[in-house]
Amino acid sequence: MTEQAWQRPTLERTKPRRQLAANISLTGSRKFKKASQTMSGAAKGAQLGYEVSEEQMKEGKAQARFHDIPGAASDLFGAGFSDFTGPMRPENFLALSERLMKDALLWVEFVARSVQWQMPGKNSEDPEGSATPASTKNTAQDSDGFITEVSSLRPVEVTFQPQPGAESKTLGVRDLQAIEPDSPAIAGIKVTREANQWRLKIHVSESQPPGLYTGIVYDAEDGAIRGSLAVAVQGS
Amino acid sequence: MGIKPTRVAIIGGGCSAMATAFDLTRPELEGRYQITIYQQGFRLGGKGASGRGPGNRIEEHGLHIFMGFYENAFRLIRECYRELDRPADSRFADWDDVFKPDRLTGVKDDHHDGTASHWLTWFPPGAGTPGDPDAPPRMFSVKEYMARGFQLLEATLLSARRDEFLDAKEDNPDATGPNATPMEQISRILRLGQLGSIAVAVEAVHAARLIAESPTLVAFPMLTKVVDLLSEFVTRRVHALVSRDTEMKRLFELIDLTLTAMRGSLQDGLISHPDGFDAISDLDWREWLKKHGATELTLNSSFLDTLYNIAFSYEEGDMSRPNAGAGEALRCAVRAFLTYRGSFFYKMQTGMGDAVFAPFYEVLHKRGVRFEFFHRLRDLHLSPEESQRVPHIEAMHFDVQANFKSGNEYQPLVDVDGVPCWPSEPLWDQLVDGGQSKKSGVDFESHWDSTVVTSLKLEAGVDFDAVVLAVGLGEIPFVAGELLERFPHWRAMTENVKTVATKALQIWVSEDIEALGWRDDSVNLTGIPGPFETWADMTHLIAHESFPVEPKSLAYFCSSLITPDELPAQDDFEYKASYESAIVVDSQRYLNENIATVWPNAVDEQGFQWHLLVDPTGSSHSDPESSLRSQFVRVNLNPTDRYVLFTAGSGKYRISPLDYDVSNMTVAGDWTDAGLNVGCVEAAIMSGRVAAHAISTYPALEDIPGFDHP
Numbered sequence: 001m002t003e004q005a006w007q008r009p010t011l012e013r014t015k016p017r018r019q020l021a022a023n024i025s026l027t028g029s030r031k032f033k034k035a036s037q038t039m040s041g042a043a044k045g046a047q048l049g050y051e052v053s054e055e056q057m058k059e060g061k062a063q064a065r066f067h068d069i070p071g072a073a074s075d076l077f078g079a080g081f082s083d084f085t086g087p088m089r090p091e092n093f094l095a096l097s098e099r100l101m102k103d104a105l106l107w108v109e110f111v112a113r114s115v116q117w118q119m120p121g122k123n124s125e126d127p128e129g130s131a132t133p134a135s136t137k138n139t140a141q142d143s144d145g146f147i148t149e150v151s152s153l154r155p156v157e158v159t160f161q162p163q164p165g166a167e168s169k170t171l172g173v174r175d176l177q178a179i180e181p182d183s184p185a186i187a188g189i190k191v192t193r194e195a196n197q198w199r200l201k202i203h204v205s206e207s208q209p210p211g212l213y214t215g216i217v218y219d220a221e222d223g224a225i226r227g228s229l230a231v232a233v234q235g236s
Numbered sequence: 237m238g239i240k241p242t243r244v245a246i247i248g249g250g251c252s253a254m255a256t257a258f259d260l261t262r263p264e265l266e267g268r269y270q271i272t273i274y275q276q277g278f279r280l281g282g283k284g285a286s287g288r289g290p291g292n293r294i295e296e297h298g299l300h301i302f303m304g305f306y307e308n309a310f311r312l313i314r315e316c317y318r319e320l321d322r323p324a325d326s327r328f329a330d331w332d333d334v335f336k337p338d339r340l341t342g343v344k345d346d347h348h349d350g351t352a353s354h355w356l357t358w359f360p361p362g363a364g365t366p367g368d369p370d371a372p373p374r375m376f377s378v379k380e381y382m383a384r385g386f387q388l389l390e391a392t393l394l395s396a397r398r399d400e401f402l403d404a405k406e407d408n409p410d411a412t413g414p415n416a417t418p419m420e421q422i423s424r425i426l427r428l429g430q431l432g433s434i435a436v437a438v439e440a441v442h443a444a445r446l447i448a449e450s451p452t453l454v455a456f457p458m459l460t461k462v463v464d465l466l467s468e469f470v471t472r473r474v475h476a477l478v479s480r481d482t483e484m485k486r487l488f489e490l491i492d493l494t495l496t497a498m499r500g501s502l503q504d505g506l507i508s509h510p511d512g513f514d515a516i517s518d519l520d521w522r523e524w525l526k527k528h529g530a531t532e533l534t535l536n537s538s539f540l541d542t543l544y545n546i547a548f549s550y551e552e553g554d555m556s557r558p559n560a561g562a563g564e565a566l567r568c569a570v571r572a573f574l575t576y577r578g579s580f581f582y583k584m585q586t587g588m589g590d591a592v593f594a595p596f597y598e599v600l601h602k603r604g605v606r607f608e609f610f611h612r613l614r615d616l617h618l619s620p621e622e623s624q625r626v627p628h629i630e631a632m633h634f635d636v637q638a639n640f641k642s643g644n645e646y647q648p649l650v651d652v653d654g655v656p657c658w659p660s661e662p663l664w665d666q667l668v669d670g671g672q673s674k675k676s677g678v679d680f681e682s683h684w685d686s687t688v689v690t691s692l693k694l695e696a697g698v699d700f701d702a703v704v705l706a707v708g709l710g711e712i713p714f715v716a717g718e719l720l721e722r723f724p725h726w727r728a729m730t731e732n733v734k735t736v737a738t739k740a741l742q743i744w745v746s747e748d749i750e751a752l753g754w755r756d757d758s759v760n761l762t763g764i765p766g767p768f769e770t771w772a773d774m775t776h777l778i779a780h781e782s783f784p785v786e787p788k789s790l791a792y793f794c795s796s797l798i799t800p801d802e803l804p805a806q807d808d809f810e811y812k813a814s815y816e817s818a819i820v821v822d823s824q825r826y827l828n829e830n831i832a833t834v835w836p837n838a839v840d841e842q843g844f845q846w847h848l849l850v851d852p853t854g855s856s857h858s859d860p861e862s863s864l865r866s867q868f869v870r871v872n873l874n875p876t877d878r879y880v881l882f883t884a885g886s887g888k889y890r891i892s893p894l895d896y897d898v899s900n901m902t903v904a905g906d907w908t909d910a911g912l913n914v915g916c917v918e919a920a921i922m923s924g925r926v927a928a929h930a931i932s933t934y935p936a937l938e939d940i941p942g943f944d945h946p
Contacts, residue, residue, distance in 0.1 A: 005619070005628040006242060006701035007899040009933050014894035016911055016937075017944040018512030 147197055152204035155234040160200065162217065162227035167198060172220040176213035176231055183209045186231060191217075202231060210235040241270040244931060245632065245694065247613050247715075248706035248876075249275035250282020251309070251917050252904035254596040255924025256704050258312055259935055261603040269932060271605040272700070274634065276612040276876075277680035278662035279589065279648055280597055282708060283877055284917065286587030287660030291783040291852030292652050294587035295660050295868050297877060298740040298794040299772050301583055301760060302335060304576030306918040307941035308925060310335075310367025313592060319599050327655055327780075334591045336776075337361070337579030338760070359580035366577045489537040492530055497566060500528035512946030517563030517887040524562035538763045543569065545762045545769050545795075547914060548879045553736045553796035555766065564882040567945060568914045581760065583772075586780050589658040594649055598656065609646045610637040610680060611692070613707065618718045618898070627722065628900040629703050634692040637680050639668040653780070683714075683874040684809055702900050704927050709907035710735050710803070710875025723897055725889070732889040733907055735878035737797040737815075741768055741823050742868040744787035744850040745838075749773055752789065752848075753837035765830040767822045768793035784854035793826070796879070797871060815871045823869055824860055880907045880915040887913055893927040902930040911943040918942070 145167035148158050175185040186208065190201040210233050217227035244260060246253045253273060260269040279285050286296045302309065310331070317331040328334045500506075500516075509515040516524055521543070526535055534540065541558075544550065547568075549560035572580075584591040601607065614633040621627065640646050646666055649656040662680060664670030668689075679685050694700055705716065713720060713730050720727045745752065754773075762770040775789045797815070804811045828843035838845060846863040847856075857863035872878060890909035893902045903923075906915050910923035925940045937943050 005630075005696045005900050007626075007628070008702070008896065008902065008930055011894060011930065011933065013937065014892065014896070016512075018510065018514060018946050 145196060145198055146200065148200045148202065150202045150204065150231075152202075152208075152233075153206045154204060154208065154210075156204055157232040157234070158202065159230040159232075160217075160227065166217065166219075166226040167196075169226055170220040171198060171217055171226055173200065173217050173229055174215040176215040176229065183211055183213075186213045186215075189215075189229070200229065202229075204231065204233055208233050239268065241268055242701045242931075243270050243272070243699070244702045244704060245700040246271060246273045246704040246706055246904075247632075248282060248708070248905070249273055249280035249593075249607075250706065250708070250905070251284055251592075251920035252906070252908075252924035252927065253282075253704070253706040254280070254593065254600070255308070255312055255921045256706065256904055256927045256931075257600050257605055258316065258596065259925055259928035260932055261600065261605060262934075265932065265934060267604075271600070272608060273600075273605060274608045274611040274613065276610070277637070278609055278646070279658045280593040280607075281589050281658070282920075283872070283879065284588045284592060286589035286658060288587070288590075288650065288652055288657045289660040289852065289868065292657075292781045293742075293744070293783070293852050293868065294590075294777055294781060295742065295870070296587060296740065296792070297870065297872055298738055299760075299770060299792045300588045300917070301338070301581050301772065302917065303572055303581060304362060304366050304579050305571045305942075306916075306921075307367055307575075307577075309918050309921040310365070311369065311941075312367075312921060312925075313595075314367050314369065316595050316599050319602075320595050327653070328586065328591070332365075334585050335582040336585055338581040338583040338758075359576075361579060362577045364577040366582075368577065485533070486539075489534045489539050492534040493525065493537070493540065496525050496528050496530040496534070497569070500524060501566070503528060506946065509946075513563040513567045514887055515563065516566070517561040518885045519562045520558070520884040521560045521562045521565035522558065523884070524566075542762050547882070547916075548736050548738055548796040549881060549883075550736065550796050551734065551881070551883065552801055553738075553798040555769075555796070559881070559883040561882045561884045561887050564887060564913050568912065568916075571912070571942065571945070583774075583776070585776060586655065587657065587777075590652075590655060594656045594658060597649070607646075607648075609648060611635075612637060613711075613715045614691070616703070616705070616716050616718060616901075618722060621722065626896060626899040628696060629898060630696050632694045632700070632703065634694070635688040636690045636692050637685075637687050638662070638670075638673070639689050640666055641668055641670075642666065653782070655780075681874065682812065683711075683803075683876070684806055684812055686806070696900060702902075702931055703898075704902055704904055704931065706904040706924070706927070708735075708874075708876030708878065709733060709880050709905060710878045714806075714875065719898070726891065726897070729889045729891050732886045734801060734881045734883055734886065735875070735907075736881055737799040738872045738877075738879050739768070739795055739797040739819050739822075740868075740870045740872070741793040741819075741826075742774075743791050743793075743827075744778070744783065744852070744867065745789045745791065745848050746785075746787055746850050747838075747848060748788040749775070749791075749835070751837060752835035753832075754834055761834065764833050766795060767826055768795045770794050771834060781852075783850060783852050785850060787850040797873075799873065803875060812871070812873055815873055816869075819869050819871050820861065820864060823867075824864055827864075828860075880905075882914050893923060893930045902927045911940065911945060 146160060146162060148160050150156055150158055171191050173189040173191055175187040176189070177185050186202065186204060188203060190199075192199050192201070212230060212232050214228060214230040217229055219226050244256075246257055257271045257273060261267075261271055273280075279287065281297075283297050284300060286294055289295045313335075314331045317329075317334075322329045501513075504516055506513055506515060519527070522535055522540065525540075543565065544558045544560055547560060547565075549558055551557040551559050597607070612635040614635050616629050617631040617633070619627045619630045646663075648658065648663070650659050650663070651657070661674070662670070664674045667673060673687070678687050680687065705712075707715060709730070712726075716726070720730060749758070758773040758775065760770070760772040764771060770793065772792045773789065774792045778787055778790050797819075799815070824844075828839070831844060832839045838848060844860070846860045849857075849863050849867055851857065851863075851866040853866075855866065857866060887909070890907065890913060891897075891903055892909040893904055895903075904910075904920075904927035905923055906919040908923045908926075910919065910926040912919040912922055922940055922942060925935060926937070926943065929935060929937055929940070
């Protein structure tokens, strides 16, 4: 055989693309970008959280109505959760519902953080975020009726997204949790009302690790979610 | 035109070979490839070959059930049937006449008190149908998996109360049918005063699903926390109830398994790992689950056993040595459970040979593919070793096993009630000295058969240009010795990618399964006491056979077979015979001692009632052995028939059809590295398609669903 044998063609690649992240970006980010044209990451996160929460509440209330539990439909959120392992009985139903509401809160936080954390340019391009350079104190008019006041020696970025109508409620803020489980929460956020303005006072200690911290703004009277608050602490 | 076609020799006639030939002869390639398929013996099919025996009964290598995630297999089969263009009124005119949804499957479930029952699971229909040409499958992403995982978990939780579910469906179909929301279904169950704690689990899963389905879920590290919360919840709430409630135990095992897989994926960084799930392939599936906190209950569950059983994942067939690579198992599990379209399972309405290989044969034949039956590859001869140059196959040597009376083409199919089918034996009257061969008991498919009427040498550039080596893995050491010598990784592949022998029993019974004592619908059940761990009711096939006395039920049983990895010499004619005798004894014992676990009415104090077996010739038998010998038993010992395992750590030794060790050759089969890497039809078809890509760059790898998969 002097003639050269037939040869297989040169291929563009010889391995599967197994990296999951490549697949994810094709679906998740494309939709996300579209959404982010009109909504900040935190706002979108909060909205998703609300959807989850509302769905849970709706279903919980439907269950309560179904089982004819007095007061359950309106007061599921605030009460504590008591353990139970027995079969479903009306007296257990409230505990179940409460548990679900607590879970729902976790979901809300989770979604809010998730969306915010992965948002492209989250530290500089969020139109509704207020970037705060390193300073001892900085005040920003975030939204109608709300002022955020941050004291921090580290550069931070605050995103506060109240729900419409939140300004007329009695508000509270849960401690802001980090994605990293070892990071301490940003606690002690004060919410005060002065004239017709709500003022959120946030103190970020010097030792606070860089990262994204998020939490829920809630109605102190009925526990309903009224908004979300996110603080991105940047490295020094 | 005027372009000289590339002559491609495909060695082997199983699923992968059909796929390669089908893709290379597509009309859009305008005849660039001229294909010849060389097949040992008289029929196509490889491990999927079947034949028609006495009474036109279907005789299979084993149990073959297609799964709803077989995107490539269904795509090609659907295209094949379209091109076949059978008359609309013929029995198997189109693919969906042949493949029917089969949604009920089950596993034997052992209880804490030593008793056992059967847990039957009903899989809800998935959107679309597999291989749908107009709607490509969903993207294989974690987002999809998470969403579908939770969705399926809900359905499975509900199916644990299947009886109540079905009862309520009759009461109020709107509230429990496929369109009912999970909450409607849960409400109904709550109304029945049951499932208190399960409802909590369902609710938690439902909440998680809402999150997973949200369009922007991409921050996967956080999912660890979610999954941990769910796991903790399930452990605290449900585990406590396990000892009191069988249903709770089943739920716990399933939820724990699912959540552990999710948690493990996140903890091991599979999300961003360049090797995807292959990153965990060095661990056994059970070992990996244990590492990520699965409970002992789950690790020892029947459900987990099932995942090993269906893939014969036992080294040397020994049930005490389970071994399945975690990466491959996880990939297969997520594809099977989370990406199926239409039905979870599809059952063929005829033999696999008739359903798949006869249509492929007819279509390929019409496209001009040549089939050289009775050609057994003896060896591949490589070009001399030269530096800087990739060697090529210089020549191939074949044993020609038979000559034909009429011309030079064997007509392999027979007509059974208008359906082209494969026979179980060669069509002797087409063979020169066929009568003599039949009388002497020649088995052309046997590895231990040495019948040769002539030898054939094919040369590169003269008789062929390209080679697709599509024989079974077990055959490689016998036909590719030079490659094993030249390339250490080929030798390593044959030493590390293991195969296992399997066994099959088919029995035709004069009573239906209800009369035999089975209390549910037609089912596929695994985990029953051996030596045949899996039973599938195949009664629907009886209508396509023609016994003088029609049986009322038909059962297929299968299992792995304990044999050493080392094969005996090719002149050890006793090897196969000894296993064939042993299988008859095993089958007898099985029916006497263990069949009562599914068919309690089939036995009396003496054991199995042998008169229940229906002889395909209409004869009756007085003793158990002759009665059993009238049924169909089979041991798959031939190297090429052995089932390919995916043991821990073996994945990295697989050779890809895209590897370029030999410049004019590629490989195909479910033993190659082609995306799925487990022993199944889909993996073989995928490999065949990837081999076609290696030869022609067609189809694009992106158009082979599942090839690019984590």
